[in-house]
Amino acid sequence: MSYAFQAEGLVKSFKETRALDGVDLAARTGTVLGLLGPNGSGKTTTVRVLATLLRPDAGRALVGGLDVVRQAPAVRAQIGLTGQYAAVDEMLTGFENLLMIGRLLGLSRPDARKRAAELLERFALTEAGGRAAGTFSGGMRRRLDLAASLVGRPQVLFLDEPTTGLDPHSRNELWEIVRGLVGEGVTVLLTTQYLEEADQLADEIVVIDKGRVIAGGTPDALKAQVGGQVLELRPQRAEQLELVYGVVASLAGTGTEMTPNGLVSAPVRDVALMPAVVARLEQAGLVVSELSLRGSSLDEVFLTLTGHRTAVTDETEPGVDAGSEAATVKAGV
Amino acid sequence: MATATLTAPTAPAGRVGLLAGLQHTATLTWRNLVQIKHNPMELMDLSVQPIMFLLLFTYVFGGQMSGSTHAYLQFALAGIMVQNGLFATLTTAVGLNSDIQKGVFDRLRSLPIARSAPLAGRVAADLGKQVWSMLLMLGLGLALGFRPDGVAGVVGAVALMVVFALAMSWMMVLVGMVAENAEKVQMLGFVVMFPLTFSSSAFVSVSSMPGWLQAWVKVNPVTSLVDAMRALLVGGPVQGPVVHTLLWAAAIAVVFFPLALRAYQRRS
Numbered sequence: 001m002s003y004a005f006q007a008e009g010l011v012k013s014f015k016e017t018r019a020l021d022g023v024d025l026a027a028r029t030g031t032v033l034g035l036l037g038p039n040g041s042g043k044t045t046t047v048r049v050l051a052t053l054l055r056p057d058a059g060r061a062l063v064g065g066l067d068v069v070r071q072a073p074a075v076r077a078q079i080g081l082t083g084q085y086a087a088v089d090e091m092l093t094g095f096e097n098l099l100m101i102g103r104l105l106g107l108s109r110p111d112a113r114k115r116a117a118e119l120l121e122r123f124a125l126t127e128a129g130g131r132a133a134g135t136f137s138g139g140m141r142r143r144l145d146l147a148a149s150l151v152g153r154p155q156v157l158f159l160d161e162p163t164t165g166l167d168p169h170s171r172n173e174l175w176e177i178v179r180g181l182v183g184e185g186v187t188v189l190l191t192t193q194y195l196e197e198a199d200q201l202a203d204e205i206v207v208i209d210k211g212r213v214i215a216g217g218t219p220d221a222l223k224a225q226v227g228g229q230v231l232e233l234r235p236q237r238a239e240q241l242e243l244v245y246g247v248v249a250s251l252a253g254t255g256t257e258m259t260p261n262g263l264v265s266a267p268v269r270d271v272a273l274m275p276a277v278v279a280r281l282e283q284a285g286l287v288v289s290e291l292s293l294r295g296s297s298l299d300e301v302f303l304t305l306t307g308h309r310t311a312v313t314d315e316t317e318p319g320v321d322a323g324s325e326a327a328t329v330k331a332g333v
Numbered sequence: 334m335a336t337a338t339l340t341a342p343t344a345p346a347g348r349v350g351l352l353a354g355l356q357h358t359a360t361l362t363w364r365n366l367v368q369i370k371h372n373p374m375e376l377m378d379l380s381v382q383p384i385m386f387l388l389l390f391t392y393v394f395g396g397q398m399s400g401s402t403h404a405y406l407q408f409a410l411a412g413i414m415v416q417n418g419l420f421a422t423l424t425t426a427v428g429l430n431s432d433i434q435k436g437v438f439d440r441l442r443s444l445p446i447a448r449s450a451p452l453a454g455r456v457a458a459d460l461g462k463q464v465w466s467m468l469l470m471l472g473l474g475l476a477l478g479f480r481p482d483g484v485a486g487v488v489g490a491v492a493l494m495v496v497f498a499l500a501m502s503w504m505m506v507l508v509g510m511v512a513e514n515a516e517k518v519q520m521l522g523f524v525v526m527f528p529l530t531f532s533s534s535a536f537v538s539v540s541s542m543p544g545w546l547q548a549w550v551k552v553n554p555v556t557s558l559v560d561a562m563r564a565l566l567v568g569g570p571v572q573g574p575v576v577h578t579l580l581w582a583a584a585i586a587v588v589f590f591p592l593a594l595r596a597y598q599r600r601s
Contacts, residue, residue, distance in 0.1 A: 051443045073349060076445040087436030091368035091375075103360040104446050106353065132371040148440065 004029040004156050004187030005050060009059035012045055012211075019045040021211035022059065027187050027204070029155075032178070034202030034219075035191040042211040043191035044084060047160045050189065051081045063156055080149030080157045084164060087145055090134030094125050094144050097133055101151040119147040123177070139170030146177060157181060159190045163197060175200055199223070207305060215305050229268040231277065234290035238262055244288065247280050268293065354447030361441075361454025365428065366461060378424070383417045383466045387473055390536065398537060403478050410474045411490070411563035412535025414467055415555060418494050419530055421466060422501040423522045425459045429509030430518055452597060456502045463498050467491050482568045490565040493578060497558055500582035506593035535559045554581040 006026035012019050020042045027033035037043050048054040050061050052072040061068045064078045081087075088097050095116050102112030120129040123143040128136060133144055142162060149157060159178065163171040178201055182188060192198050198205045199219045207215040207222070215222060231252070235244045245264045249256040252266035252273055259265060268274070274293055281288060349357070369375045390413055395402030398409075432438040432451070441451045471479075471487065481487050512518045532546065533555035539547055550556055558581070561574035 048439075051439075053439055053442055073445050076443055079443065081440060081443040083436040083439055087440040089364065089368070089437050090435070091372045092364065093371065096364075096367060100360060100364050101444070104357055104441075104444050104450075106356075134371075152444075 002029050003027060003062070004031075005061070005063040005189065007046070007050065007059065007061040010046065010049055010056045010061060011058040012042075012049060012054060012056050019211050020049070020056070020059075023208065023211065023213055025206045025213065025216075027189060029187050030182065030185045031203040032182055032188040032190055032201050034198035034205040035189060035208060036193070036195065036198045036205050037191075037208040038193060040210075041208045043208065044160055045211075046208070047081070047158045047189065047191060051079055051158050052076055053081075077152070078155050080152065080154035082142075082145050082149045082157070082159050082162055084161045088133045088141060088148060091132060093131055094120060094129040094133055094136070094147075097144060097148055098151055101148050105152045107151075115151055119150060123147045137170075139166055139173065142166060142170065142174060143177070146174070150181075155186060157186050157188045159188060161191055161193065164193070171197075209305075229293055231266045231268050231274060232290070232292045232294070233264045233277070233288045234262055235264075236287040236289040240286055243284070244281065244286055247284055247286065248277055251276050251280065263290075349445070349447040354450060357446040357450035358453040358457060361450055362457040362461070365455055365458030378421075379462050379466055380469055382420075383413075383470045384473055386413050386417055387470055387477075391477065394536070406474060406477055406479050407567055408563070409536055410470070410479050411566050412533070412559050414470050414490075414494065415533075415559045415562060416530040416535055417466055417470065418463055418498055419501065419555070420522060420526055421459070421463055422498050422505050423518060423526070424462065425455060425502050425505040426509035426512065426518045426521075427515045428459070429455055429506060430512050430515050433510070434514060452506060452593075456499070456506070459502065460495055460498060463495060464491065467494060481566050486565040486568075489575075490562045493558070493561055493565065493575065497578060497582045500586040500589075503586055503589040503593040507589055507596055510593065510596035529553065530555055533559055534563075554578070554585075557581060 003026045008024050010020045010023040023042065023046055025033060025035070025046075035043050035046060045054065049056050050063060050068060052068050052075050055069055063075045066075045066078070068075050088094075089100070092100065098116035098119055099112050102115050103109070107115060117126075117129075120126045123146065125140060125144060125147070128140060133141060136144060146159075146162070162178075163174055166174065175197075178188060178190070188201075190198070190201055202219060205216065205219055205222050206213055231248070233244055233248065235241050241258055241262055241264065245256065245258050248264050248266050252268070256264065256266040266273070274291075278291070369379070387410070390409055391402050391406045395405035395409075399405035429438075429452075432441075432455075438451065442448075468491075471481075471491075475481075508518060508521060512521070532550055533553045534550065535555065539550050539556070542550060554577075557574050557577035560569075561571065561578045563569060564571040564574060
């Protein structure tokens with residue numbers, strides 16, 4: 001089997017903190033590997049090791065068959081990196097940012113200009129291309145950042161929390177772009193805090209916590225392990241809790257539960273469950289004051305896998321943006 | 334997961350050649366200079382600040398210090414240029430620090446370019462800005478009645494300032510690497526550069542100062558630099574202060590170049 005990148009037993013400590021404690025992962029060529037974990041779990045550190053920015057204390061990593069430590073310059077020629085915070089030069093225009101990268105990659109001036117114009121076009125930035133990147137919106141900046149990492153047509157792309165802090169529309173745009181790239185044969189390592197994002201984009205997911213891989217597999221396998229969507233209902237009259245439970249249980253089957261705080265919850269195995277429940281409740285004359293369908297959040301994944309909630313600790317690495325917890329988009333409907 | 338033992342073929346490490354390295358440095362120098370176009374504040378730093386210092390010192394202090402603004406300008410231009418030039422070395426630290434904080438530095442380091450290019454490009458661009466500011470001050474000085482001793486002296490003075498600024502750059506690279514943020518770097522500018530440049534022969538004759546201060550002023554490298562620049566610009570004993578200044582520059586570079594490189598490589 002051919003891997004675009006792979007890591008074995010990566011260990012990295014910063015002072016007293018062990019950021020990576022033996023991380024193994026691998027991605028087949030032309031696939032997306034989702035690296036899922038909360039803040040401080042070691043996602044960014046993993047990316048920085050694979051992108052040759054950090055030397056691991058132990059373990060090895062290969063990108064395109066090349067060792068990230070011993071053959072770092074050759075690895076750099078194959079990769080694109082888009083950081084957690086948009087690493088574009090705010091004082092250059094969008095065009096100049098891309099021109100600079102092209103020139104650094106050894107393109108002639110005309111070729112670098114052509115490539116920059118091409119990428120601006122592709123990312124719908126042509127109009128804004130003449131403005132300083134500092135004036136761009138968050139979504140535009142991420143697109144420019146991604147464009148900058150694509151100037152050299154990399155075979156492997158590292159996307160470190162590419163949608164953190166983006167509004168849902170910009171996030172969907174970015175997802176489409178990533179799908180397009182994968183369609184062209186690019187292999188992607190995507191780190192994210194959002195189960196939904198990993199579910200949407202990744203062929204395989206690796207879940208890490210405290211620098212260790214705690215689970216891995218396809219999104220479906222992982223969801224089966226931790227549970228998919230959950231339907232929750234609250235009867236308007238508390239004494240009807242058992243009646244409502246009876247209706248839901250007859251449709252949803254095993255796993256339907258009554259919670260002490262007056263909710264009925266049921267695992268959703270079929271998209272037709274919710275309309276069926278609504279129709280049946282209406283027939284029975286039962287009124288619910290609350291009806292919701294929600295996906296498993298990362299928090300629930302962690303609770304299931306580790307028995308503890310996501311530990312909110314800041315990345316200890318220097319230069320990591322502490323503000324990345326902002327705008328958590330819950331996986332939901 | 335990756336269960337197969339990882340083996341990398343012994344492909345060439347792909348080191349970057351000297352010519353390509355120079356090309357990378359040139360591109361990053363361009364990048365640091367073209368920023369000015371989109372950042373009027375930086376143009377202020379480079380142009381308005383030197384002009385302002387020159388005008389304020391000449392017209393506010395001139396009459397009191399030397400009896401006439403013209404005589405003071407003749408005396409103080411070297412000092413004003415040195416003060417401005419030393420403050421300007423802080424741009425290296427601020428620029429590098431902001432590149433690190435914003436992630437631009439990581440982007441550059443993830444590219445297959447010469448390791449030295451991000452540093453060299455920054456330092457080269459900042460030296461270019463130094464020369465621009467100095468020419469601006471010399472031009473304005475000339476317009477206001479400053480009369481240098483000769484062209485060779487002016488060229489020598491500019492060159493000496495560039496050499497000294499280059500040595501200082503490595504200290505600033507270190508500061509930029511280890512500082513938490515750009516604001517801290519600016520603070521350093523005020524608490525170190527202000528006393529350092531004022532407690533020198535830059536603006537007044539040393540003999541007017543109290544004895545204990547004179548003792549410090551005489552060993553302050555800024556005094557050597559100012560004396561050398563002044564001698565080159567308007568005449569006086571040149572050799573002693575120039576040699577002193579070059580020795581200081583060499584000493585600063587010998588100490589801070591390795592420290593700066595070590596800090597840089599520790600990030601690699």
